[in-house]
Amino acid sequence: MSLNIDEQYDKIYRYCFLRVHHKETAEDLTQETFLRYLEHPHYNSIDKTLQLLYTIAGNLCTDEFRKAKTSELDESETSDENIENNVLSGFDLKQALHKLSNEDREIILLRYVNEVPVNVIAKLLNISRFALNRRINRILSSLREYMGKEELI
Amino acid sequence: MTDKEIKKLTEAFGIPEPDRKKEFSAEFLMRSTEKKHKPLMPLILRFAAIPAMLAVITGVILLMPKNKLNFEHDNNNIPLVTQTSSATDITVTTTRTNETVTQKSVTTTTAATSKNELSVSTTASSEITAASTTSTRRSGRQTNKTTTFLRPASTLSSTRQTTTTHTQIAKQEESSSSTTSSGNNEQGNSVERNGRDLTVSPDTQYDVRDNIIRRERLMESDSNAGPDFAGVVDPTPSKPIDQNLQVLFDNSYNVVLAKIEKIVYTSIDGEILTAENIIIERSYKGDLAPEDKITVYMNGGYMPAEEFISYYPDYSINDSENFSILDNSSHITNHSEGSSFLFFIKKGTGNLPNGVYRTSLNDGNSVFVFDNGFYYSLGSRGFSFTSEELEKLY
Structure with a gap:
């Protein structure tokens, strides 16, 4: 199955940025992901293709995180400043997202921004679909609690 | 989710736009085109190996003494x-x-x-x-x-x-x-059929008890559960029906008309599943032939309540030994043994047993019943198509 690079580039980039918090690095990792994808056999199934892409991206981000741990801490401080600005401007959702753990934020990004199918995310996290759905519901409840709202948007 | 909601959420994450997307996209397309044209030799070797293997197998069958090769005739x-x-x-x-x-x-x-x-x-x-x-x-x-x-x-x-x-x-x-x-x-092997028996029996099989609790009811009473993000459970982009059929057809390894021979309720790692042995009546896509018998796994089914609680201890059910939990997310209660349906399936992956198939989608929209000239999805009656539309894709 042929890959729609225009659609998937942004999604993989967002995923990498969420992991490494650095724009240039995230783009490098995104491009590396697609180049490595070319070295694998192509699948007919979109689910398998997505799973392969996110697995490669995740592994690259993990390697990058281990290599550049110090610089990542600096970037996260920058993110905190942005969060403060956003709080001042009344952007509660961003603050609430920041309170989540890294893995929970990742799940929200994959599920609702990148629109990755539930079964692909479940396989990436190595949990069942039912367990993933329950976890997503818990994350959403936490977000509502942080924001003190019924709906998040 | 609407585009506006996705945009708000993306902004909330604070992710800047990438700079090098255009340039990389062009290069990627070029490289992927080159890759498509490159691997000729592996293809040649692969196709050359098939007749070689067939020749070896044929030779073994022909040259070996006959009385040792009575595969199809049993002493019985x-x-x-x-x-x-x-x-x-x-x-x-x-x-x-x-x-x-x-x-x-x-x-x-x-x-x-x-x-x-x-x-x-x-x-x-x-x-x-x-x-x-x-x-x-x-x-x-x-x-x-x-x-x-x-x-x-x-x-x-x-x-x-x-x-x-x-x-x-x-x-x-x-x-x-x-x-x-x-x-x-x-x-107990295949009777009066010449097809292959590719079925796999599940390790775990459940009875269905008289008293049923629907899983959705449990989720409603669960304090951790709540309305999904922006009220959308599993957003499916609405597309014209012919595009849905095309997408479903393309995303399936096999599209078959088959009769359900046996339904078994089972589970894997706490996930409620149903395994159905189906006999192929007609194949529209893939390598399955009429009379082949396979096992298809799909989401949903029945599980004894006490076992369900053992996996999800947050729930409590009084007198659980007398209840079964029903997960009807794939509209499994519409399936019946002896009935024929159109299945869109793919090879089983992950923690499913080797050799089984699974429905292409998880929500019941991979199984269709034929009624009055139309195939209707068991998941959504609005998703339907005619035989002619299916034949066009075949």
């Missing part, structure tokens, strides 16, 4: 083959076999109507393994049937005699073609 067939001229003998043999089975599973045999008695007698052993499963599995859902069909021994014997008569007729009519399959009866 011999008595039956030699006795084809004597219909009475066959009848006796068949009846005895039936008797030992039916003592254990009366309901199955006697549930057969007069029209189906032929099939009961000739396929008795194929139901041997299924019979006990069927009776225990259906104990909850079909209690009435079980009690209805229990009869005293005298009635049973008369029933068996009737069965015997029909068997006799069947054997006389099909003496030329059924010798092999009648032997297979005793082994």
Whole structure:
């Protein structure tokens, strides 16, 4: 199955940025992901293709995180400043997202921004679909609690 | 989710736009085109290996002594083959076999109507393994049937005699073609079919109890559960029907019209699943052929409540041993043994057993029932198409 690079580039980039918090690095990792994808056999199934892409991206981000741990801490401080600005401007959702753990934020990004199918995310996290759905519901409840709202948007 | 909601959420994450997307996209497309054209040699080798293997296998089959290669004829067939001229003998043999089975599973045999008695007698052993499963599995859902069909021994014997008569007729009519399959009866293998038996029996099989709790009810009472993000559970982009069919067809390894032979409720790692043995009637896509028998897994089904709680201890159910949990997310209750459906499936992956298939989608929109010229999705009646539209993709 042929890959729609225009659609998937942004999604993989967002995923990498969420992991490494650095724009240039995230783009490098995104491009590396697609180049490595070319070295694998192509699948007919979109689910398998997505799973392969996110697995490669995740592994690259993990390697990058281990290599550049110090610089990542600096970037996260920058993110905190942005969060403060956003709080001042009344952007509660961003603050609430920041309170989540890294893995929970990742799940929200994959599920609702990148629109990755539930079964692909479940396989990436190595949990069942039912367990993933329950976890997503818990994350959403936490977000509502942080924001003190019924709906998040 | 709407585009506006996605945009707000993306902004909330604070992710800047990438700079080098255009340039990389062009290069990626070029490289992927090159890659498509490159691997000629591996393709050649792959295709050359197939006839070589076939030649080896053919040579082995032809050159080896015949008596060692009687794959398709079992020793058990011999008595039956030699006795084809004597219909009475066959009848006796068949009846005895039936008797030992039916003592254990009366309901199955006697549930057969007069029209189906032929099939009961000739396929008795194929139901041997299924019979006990069927009776225990259906104990909850079909209690009435079980009690209805229990009869005293005298009635049973008369029933068996009737069965015997029909068997006799069947054997006389099909003496030329059924010798092999009648032997297979005793082994419980495929009967009167030339297709491949690719089924895989699940390790875990559940009965269905009289008392059912729907999983959605449990989720509603769960304090951790709540409305999904922006009220959307699993956003499916709305597309025209023909595009949905095309997408579904493209994303499936196999598209088959098949009859459900057996339904088994099971689970893997706490996930409620149903495994169905289906017999292919027609194949629209993929490598399955008519008469092949496969096992298809799909989301949803029944699980004993106490086992459900063991996986999800957040829930508590009083008197759980008397309840089954029903997960009908794939509209599994619309499936019935003996009915034919159109299945869009792919090879099973992850923690599913090797050799099984699974539905292409998880929400019941991979299984269609034919009604009045249209195929309707069991998940959503609004998703339908005609046979002609399906034939166009074939």
